[in-house]
Amino acid sequence: MTDKPSLRPRTSDPPLIPAADRYLLRLYVSGGTERSTRAIENLRHVCERHLDGRYDLEVIDIYQHPEAARAAQIVAAPTLVKATPAPLRRIIGDLSDQHKVLHALNLTSLPTPPDVIG
Amino acid sequence: MNSTANDTSRFDELEARLREAEETLDAIRNGEVDAVVVGPADRQQVYTLESPDRPYRLFVEQIQEGAVTLSAEGTILYCNRRFAEMLAMPQEQVTGGSINRFILAEQKGRFEQLLDASAAGGSREEFDLVAGDGTLMPAYLSLVELAREPTRRVCGIVMDLTQQRQAEQRHRAAEESLQIALEASGMGHWNADLVAGTTHRSPSCDAIFGREPNLPWNRDIFIDHVHPEDRDTVAKRLEALGDGDRLELECRIRRRDNDAVRWIRLNGKVYYDDGKPVRAAGVVADITAWHQLEEQFHQAQKMEAVGQLTGGLAHDFNNLLAVIVSSLGIAQRRLSKADPTLARQLNHAEQAAHRGAALTRQLLSFSRRQSLLPRVVCINDLLDDLEPLIRGAVDEKVDVRIDTGDSACHCRIDPNQLESAILNLAINARDAMAGSGTLRVEARAVELSATNMESLSDAPPGQYVKLSVVDTGMGMAPEVQSRIFDPFFTTKEIGKGSGLGLSMVYGFVKQSNGHIEIDSEIGRGTAIHLYLPWAEQPVVAAKPDTDRLNDNSQSVLVLVVEDDPHVRSIVVDLVRDLGHSVIEAANATDALKAIEERSDVNFLFTDIVMPGGMSGTELAREARRRRPQLAVLLTTGFTTESLSEGPNSGERFHILQKPYARSELVTAIEAALAQTHEPVSQA
Numbered sequence: 001m002t003d004k005p006s007l008r009p010r011t012s013d014p015p016l017i018p019a020a021d022r023y024l025l026r027l028y029v030s031g032g033t034e035r036s037t038r039a040i041e042n043l044r045h046v047c048e049r050h051l052d053g054r055y056d057l058e059v060i061d062i063y064q065h066p067e068a069a070r071a072a073q074i075v076a077a078p079t080l081v082k083a084t085p086a087p088l089r090r091i092i093g094d095l096s097d098q099h100k101v102l103h104a105l106n107l108t109s110l111p112t113p114p115d116v117i118g
Numbered sequence: 119m120n121s122t123a124n125d126t127s128r129f130d131e132l133e134a135r136l137r138e139a140e141e142t143l144d145a146i147r148n149g150e151v152d153a154v155v156v157g158p159a160d161r162q163q164v165y166t167l168e169s170p171d172r173p174y175r176l177f178v179e180q181i182q183e184g185a186v187t188l189s190a191e192g193t194i195l196y197c198n199r200r201f202a203e204m205l206a207m208p209q210e211q212v213t214g215g216s217i218n219r220f221i222l223a224e225q226k227g228r229f230e231q232l233l234d235a236s237a238a239g240g241s242r243e244e245f246d247l248v249a250g251d252g253t254l255m256p257a258y259l260s261l262v263e264l265a266r267e268p269t270r271r272v273c274g275i276v277m278d279l280t281q282q283r284q285a286e287q288r289h290r291a292a293e294e295s296l297q298i299a300l301e302a303s304g305m306g307h308w309n310a311d312l313v314a315g316t317t318h319r320s321p322s323c324d325a326i327f328g329r330e331p332n333l334p335w336n337r338d339i340f341i342d343h344v345h346p347e348d349r350d351t352v353a354k355r356l357e358a359l360g361d362g363d364r365l366e367l368e369c370r371i372r373r374r375d376n377d378a379v380r381w382i383r384l385n386g387k388v389y390y391d392d393g394k395p396v397r398a399a400g401v402v403a404d405i406t407a408w409h410q411l412e413e414q415f416h417q418a419q420k421m422e423a424v425g426q427l428t429g430g431l432a433h434d435f436n437n438l439l440a441v442i443v444s445s446l447g448i449a450q451r452r453l454s455k456a457d458p459t460l461a462r463q464l465n466h467a468e469q470a471a472h473r474g475a476a477l478t479r480q481l482l483s484f485s486r487r488q489s490l491l492p493r494v495v496c497i498n499d500l501l502d503d504l505e506p507l508i509r510g511a512v513d514e515k516v517d518v519r520i521d522t523g524d525s526a527c528h529c530r531i532d533p534n535q536l537e538s539a540i541l542n543l544a545i546n547a548r549d550a551m552a553g554s555g556t557l558r559v560e561a562r563a564v565e566l567s568a569t570n571m572e573s574l575s576d577a578p579p580g581q582y583v584k585l586s587v588v589d590t591g592m593g594m595a596p597e598v599q600s601r602i603f604d605p606f607f608t609t610k611e612i613g614k615g616s617g618l619g620l621s622m623v624y625g626f627v628k629q630s631n632g633h634i635e636i637d638s639e640i641g642r643g644t645a646i647h648l649y650l651p652w653a654e655q656p657v658v659a660a661k662p663d664t665d666r667l668n669d670n671s672q673s674v675l676v677l678v679v680e681d682d683p684h685v686r687s688i689v690v691d692l693v694r695d696l697g698h699s700v701i702e703a704a705n706a707t708d709a710l711k712a713i714e715e716r717s718d719v720n721f722l723f724t725d726i727v728m729p730g731g732m733s734g735t736e737l738a739r740e741a742r743r744r745r746p747q748l749a750v751l752l753t754t755g756f757t758t759e760s761l762s763e764g765p766n767s768g769e770r771f772h773i774l775q776k777p778y779a780r781s782e783l784v785t786a787i788e789a790a791l792a793q794t795h796e797p798v799s800q801a
Binding site: 026027029031032034036037038040041043044057058059060061063064065073075076 | 143175179187191196199208211213267268269
């Protein structure tokens with residue numbers, strides 16, 4: 001790990017007000033653990049490449065909001081829930097398998113752009 | 119059939135496995151397990167559900183500062199509740215987003231540097247974060263890169279500085295208020311570290327000492343500024359200060375920039391540590407003006423006391439002179455013509471008594487108890503009329519300039535007394551110039567306000583006529599200036615001056631509700647400024663007509679009231695000698711009784727100051743009430759006005775100043791009789 005990635009904050013961030021026909025994604029994580037933080041990064045990569053500007057992402061820490069985890073019937077973290085558009089889908093893990101994620105998000109019909117080395 | 123049976127058993131098996139999976143999930147969801155086994159078959163790990171890092175996790179979750187973990191790209195991978203609260207946003211919307219959206223545009227470059235520096239042992243700095251509602255929040259960011267992580271992670275603590283900034287602002291505002299207050303009161307503040315030998319001073323502190331700012335300061339330098347005569351005292355006072363003692367001293371200093379001697383007051387405190395003075399702090403003020411006022415006040419008090427003394431003395435002396443003058447007058451008239459030598463000697467004695475009377479008048483004028491005949495006078499006209507007299511009084515080589523300005527100045531004042539005051543000042547100016555120079559006599563209307571009255575301690579604000587007599591003579595030292603109004607103080611040779619001239623001027627001006635200012639410097643000359651109360655120009659100048667009344671023109675019965683039997687018998691003789699009938703009384707009660715008993719009393723001649731509770735003025739008022747046509751003449755050794763005013767409008771009485779000559783008594787009786795026919799003008 002000699003060459004570290006640059007720490008440049010990116011400019012494209014989700015707008016704060018969700019719209020009706022947008023993707024609403026909820027990612028349930030367990031604090032700042034390794035898999036949880038990796039899941040956030042992986043999900044952001046996917047969203048920015050395939051859903052640019054058409055999604056709202058909520059990251060919920062099940063430690064700090066156990067009531068939210070119970071309401072969503074979360075058994076493990078990280079778990080990604082696609083709340084809208086229907087049907088509701090869940091996917092467990094750090095989201096490193098991009099195809100699995102795209103399948104769950106119902107985005108497999110779209111051509112997959114070449115991956116970017118992160 | 120077979121395949122159907124197979125399908126059925128396969129379906130049952132799947133159903134059983136699904137049930138098993140759901141039961142397993144339910145058991146985990148319902149918390150029926152303590153640990154789970156995860157990982158591929160060859161590297162399986164046991165995860166206990168209550169892990170030992172729980173206390174650390176709770177610490178980060180509940181700490182009252184914002185806690186945040188950032189990815190290499192600045193994505194917020196974790197934040198605690200407090201961080202989201204600071205930014206006024208839901209926590210789930212903060213996590214997963216970029217930190218960049220909370221950084222102010224102009225601070226983004228600085229934030230990137232902070233992120234880069236976090237790798238090298240951490241970095242910290244203040245920022246203004248943009249909260250979700252658009253408000254700016256001052257915050258302290260402390261970032262550090264997490265060690266031993268497979269991918270780069272930066273974690274940070276964010277402290278809200280809002281309250282601290284508000285406290286700083288309040289502190290700054292308080293300090294500014296203090297600064298404004300100190301500067302408004304002309305004070306400077308200072309703070310000395312006695313161990314390091316350093317000082318902190320406000321700019322006004324340096325200004326008081328006439329020093330450039332930022333020069334070194336210490337105790338010895340301060341002592342060096344102190345006036346040589348005060349140095350020992352000041353040094354001893356500083357030496358004697360113990361722990362927590364209040365320092366309070368007044369001393370003179372010499373300003374560094376112009377060498378001027380100023381009075382300062384130093385207030386402060388000294389702090390000790392371990393038996394040694396370590397710190398001193400306080401304020402300093404220039405109190406020169408205050409000191410001058412105090413000196414003026416003392417001067418005024420002294421003059422008042424001397425005035426009381428001389429006034430009382432002159433009053434008694436006048437009573438004696440009244441007896442002498444009257445007796446001499448009567449003796450002279452009864453003297454047979456055959457003895458010219460005795461007549462001449464009596465004449466000498468009478469002249470000497472009149473000189474004595476003139477001297478007591480001077481004393482009375484200083485003690486502000488002389489009779490004044492104030493009327494509204496145009497100062498411009500008065501100075502024009504006086505110019506030949508002034509020129510005559512000074513040497514020909516002296517350049518006399520009279521300047522009355524363009525506008526007419528009026529005062530309500532006794533013109534004769536003012537003329538002699540101006541002549542007095544002109545003669546002093548002549549003597550100060552020793553033969554040649556310039557003498558200026560100026561009159562100007564001025565307005566004294568509360569701000570320009572520093573040197574005129576007791577003058578109420580208002581409009582005045584400023585009459586200045588300015589010479590280019592030798593000037594006066596401060597110690598001479600402080601005594602020039604003292605009676606019998608003179609710098610002239612013995613026999614050249616009485617020492618009463620300026621005392622008279624002082625007394626006259628004060629009695630006229632005016633004020634005097636001296637401006638003099640050795641070698642540069644002297645200016646004496648008289649501030650006389652300004653008056654409106656009179657519309658009509660009334661002129662009382664007394665010509666039609668002559669000596670013995672009426673048959674008069676005079677009631678003489680006088681407590682001193684010697685004076686009374688002289689007065690009775692004198693009045694009788696004028697051809698009037700006389701009855702007498704020793705006090706007011708007897709006098710009123712006499713008026714009741716004798717309806718033919720038509721003239722009251724009474725002393726003002728009498729024992730027994732009722733003064734001559736009160737007696738006159740009561741007698742006039744009972745008998746409105748009664749002529750009244752008052753007499754006294756000291757009076758303040760030549761007409762004493764009663765409580766009713768128009769009720770004024772003539773006053774005859776003691777001692778008086780026969781002719782003066784005749785005139786006064788005539789005037790008093792005239793008043794009963796024609797009321798005295800109130801102008």
